[in-house]
Amino acid sequence: MDETRQTRGGEFLIESFIRVIGVSSIGFVGLIFLFLLREGIPFFFEVEPGNLLGTRWYPTFDLFGMLPLLLGSVLVTVIAMGIALPLGVATAIFVREVAPNWAREILKPLIEVLAGIPSVVLGFFGMTLIAPLVRETLGVPTGLTAFTGALILAYMALPTIISVAEDALDAVPKSYRDAGLAMGATQWQTIWRVVVPAARSGIVTAMMLGMGRAIGETMAVMMVTGNAARMPLALDSLFQPVRTMTATVAAEMGEVAQGSTHYRALFAIGIILFLLTFVINLAAASTIFKKRRRGGLR
Amino acid sequence: MAKIEITDLNFYYGDMQALHHIAMSVPDRQITALIGPSGCGKSTFLRCLNRMNDTIPGTRVEGSVLLDGQNIYAPGTNVVDLRRRVGMVFQRPNPFPQSVFDNVAFGPRVLGLTRERDLHELVEESLHRAALWDEVKDDLHQDAQQLSLGQQQRLCIARTIAVEPEVILMDEPCSALDPIATLEIEELMKKLEKEYCILIVTHNMQQAARVSDWTGFFWLGKLVEFDATQTVFTRPSHKLTEDYITGRAG
Ligand SMILES: Nc1ncnc2c1ncn2[C@@H]1O[C@H](COP(=O)(O)OP(=O)(O)O)[C@@H](O)[C@H]1O
Numbered sequence: 001m002d003e004t005r006q007t008r009g010g011e012f013l014i015e016s017f018i019r020v021i022g023v024s025s026i027g028f029v030g031l032i033f034l035f036l037l038r039e040g041i042p043f044f045f046e047v048e049p050g051n052l053l054g055t056r057w058y059p060t061f062d063l064f065g066m067l068p069l070l071l072g073s074v075l076v077t078v079i080a081m082g083i084a085l086p087l088g089v090a091t092a093i094f095v096r097e098v099a100p101n102w103a104r105e106i107l108k109p110l111i112e113v114l115a116g117i118p119s120v121v122l123g124f125f126g127m128t129l130i131a132p133l134v135r136e137t138l139g140v141p142t143g144l145t146a147f148t149g150a151l152i153l154a155y156m157a158l159p160t161i162i163s164v165a166e167d168a169l170d171a172v173p174k175s176y177r178d179a180g181l182a183m184g185a186t187q188w189q190t191i192w193r194v195v196v197p198a199a200r201s202g203i204v205t206a207m208m209l210g211m212g213r214a215i216g217e218t219m220a221v222m223m224v225t226g227n228a229a230r231m232p233l234a235l236d237s238l239f240q241p242v243r244t245m246t247a248t249v250a251a252e253m254g255e256v257a258q259g260s261t262h263y264r265a266l267f268a269i270g271i272i273l274f275l276l277t278f279v280i281n282l283a284a285a286s287t288i289f290k291k292r293r294r295g296g297l298r
Numbered sequence: 299m300a301k302i303e304i305t306d307l308n309f310y311y312g313d314m315q316a317l318h319h320i321a322m323s324v325p326d327r328q329i330t331a332l333i334g335p336s337g338c339g340k341s342t343f344l345r346c347l348n349r350m351n352d353t354i355p356g357t358r359v360e361g362s363v364l365l366d367g368q369n370i371y372a373p374g375t376n377v378v379d380l381r382r383r384v385g386m387v388f389q390r391p392n393p394f395p396q397s398v399f400d401n402v403a404f405g406p407r408v409l410g411l412t413r414e415r416d417l418h419e420l421v422e423e424s425l426h427r428a429a430l431w432d433e434v435k436d437d438l439h440q441d442a443q444q445l446s447l448g449q450q451q452r453l454c455i456a457r458t459i460a461v462e463p464e465v466i467l468m469d470e471p472c473s474a475l476d477p478i479a480t481l482e483i484e485e486l487m488k489k490l491e492k493e494y495c496i497l498i499v500t501h502n503m504q505q506a507a508r509v510s511d512w513t514g515f516f517w518l519g520k521l522v523e524f525d526a527t528q529t530v531f532t533r534p535s536h537k538l539t540e541d542y543i544t545g546r547a548g
C-alpha cells in the first residue's frame with residue numbers, strides 16, 4: 001500500500017513537472033512572438049506603404065524597401081530547394097531501396113552527422129572553397145553570389161530532406177513492392193511508379209521541412225551571398241550578390257539605435273520571417289496529419 | 299504436356315532447407331491446390347515458380363522448373379518476362395494506393411504492352427474477366443483502397459490478368475475475406491480456369507475440394523502426396539494426408 005502511494009505521488013510530481021515545462025516552452029514561443037510584434041508592428045505605421053514596398057533598402061536615407069530582401073531570400077531558398085530536393089530524394093531512394101545493408105549502416109549515421117555541422121563552418125567552407133570555384137567556372141566578378149548561397153543552403157537542407165524522405169519510403173508497405181515486381185516491373189520501375197508515388201506526401205513534407213530550415217538560415221548565407229541589397233530580377237541575378245532577410249537582420253542589428261525606425265524595421269523583417277517559417281511548417285505538419293488520418297503513415 | 303514441370307526442387311533460406319526434392323507436374327487450364335499446415339513451405343514453393351524468392355537475400359535454389367519445357371532457372375532467363383507470364387495474387391489484397399484504372403493499367407503501361415489510347419479497352423476487359431466491371435464501371439477513378447476487401451482482391455486479379463499471363467499463382471487469396479467474398483473469388487477461379495493454369499495455396503480444405511482438380515499435400519517442406527483432388531480427399535495413399543484432411547494432424 002505504502003509503496004503504491006509513493007509511486008503515485010512520484011508520478012504526480014513527474015507529470016506536473018512535465019506539464020509545467022511543456023506549457024512554459026509554448027509560453028516562451030508566445031512571448032517571443034509578442035516581443036517581435038511589439039517591437040516590429042509600429043514600423044508598419046511609421047513608414048509609408050510606398051516606401052515599404054519600394055525596391056531600395058538604404059536605412060541611412062530612410063529607404064526601407066523590403067522587396068529586394070524578400071526576393072533575395074525567396075530566390076536563394078527556391079534555387080536551394082531545386083538542387084536539394086532531387087538530390088535528397090535520389091539519395092533517400094539509394095539508401096532505402098538500392099544500397100546493400102552494410103552501405104546503409106554507414107550512410108545513415110553519416111547523413112545525421114552532416115546535419116550537425118555548425119553553419120559558420122559551412123559558411124567558411126563556402127567562402128574559401130565554393131566561392132572561388134563559382135567565380136572561376138562561371139567567369140563572374142565575384143564568387144559571393146545567390147547561387148553560392150543556394151549551394152550551401154542546399155547542402156544544409158539535404159540531411160533533413162534525406163532522412164524524412166527515407167522514413168516516407170520506409171513506410172511504404174513491402175506488399176506494394178512485391179506486387180510491382182510480381183507484375184513484371186523491374187526494380188526501378190517499381191521504385192519509380194509504385195514506391196515513390198506512395199510516399200509522395202512524406203516527400204512533400206521533407207521538402208517543406210528542408211525549406212523551413214533554408215529560409216531561416218543566417219550565418220552561412222551572410223558569409224557567401226555578398227549581401228548586396230538589390231532586386232534580383234535580371235536574368236543573371238542568380239550569379240550576382242544578393243541579400244537575404246536573415247542576413248540583413250544579423251548584419252545591421254548591432255549598429256542600430258534602439259527604438260529608431262531602422263531598429264523597428266529589422267524587427268518587422270523578423271515578423272515576416274517568423275510568419276513565413278510558421279506557414280511552411282504548418283503546411284508540412286498538415287500533410288503529415290492528413291496522411292496519418294488516412295492511415296498511410298505508420 | 300504439363301504446363302509446369304518441377305523436378306527435384308530444393309530451396310534454402312541461408313542454411314535452412316525449406317523445400318526437399320519436390321517433383322510435380324502442373325497441368326494447364328486446370329486448378330491445382332496446395333494444402334498443408336503453416337510453415338510447411340507452400341508459399342515458398344509458389345514463389346519458386348515466378349522467382350519472387352530472388353528478391354529475398356541469402357536464398358538458394360536447386361533443381362529445375364520447366365515452364366513450357368524451358369527451365370526458368372537457366373542462366374540468361376528473362377525474369378521480368380517470366381513474372382509477366384506467371385502472375386501472382388497475394389494473401390492480403392494489395393492494390394496500389396492509386397485509382398482503380400491506374401491499378402489495372404499499371405502492368406500494361408510499365409511493360410509497354412499497349413498504346414495509351416488502347417489502354418481503356420484493355421482495362422475494361424480485364425475488369426470484366428475479374429468479375430469486377432459492373433461494380434466499378436461508374437467510377438474507374440476512385441481510390442482502389444476504398445473498395446471492399448473482396449473487390450480489392452478481384453482488382454488484384456484484374457491487374458494480374460491485364461498483362462496476359464499464362465499461369466496465375468494465388469497464395470491464400472481468400473484468407474482475409476468474408477465467406478461471400480470468398481465464394482465470389484472461387485466462382486471467378488472456376489471461370490478463369492478455362493484460360494489459365496492456376497495454382498492456389500489454401501488453408502481451407504473445403505475450398506481445395508470445391509475448386510481444384512489436383513491437390514498437393516505439403517508437410518515439413520516435402521510434397522507428401524500429389525494426385526487428383528477426388529483421390530486425395532477420398533482415398534489418400536498416405537496416412538499423413540488422411541490425418542491432415544480429417545483434422546487429426548496439423
Ligand atoms: N523470408 C524468409 N526467410 C527465412 N525463412 C523463411 C522466410 N519465409 C519463410 N521462411 C521459412 O520457411 C518455411 C516455409 O515457410 P512458408 O513457405 O511461408 O510456409 P507456408 O506458406 O506453408 O505457411 C518456414 O519454416 C518459414 O519459417
Ligand SMILES: [Mg+2]
Nearest residue numbers: 340341342469
Ligand atoms: Mg504461406
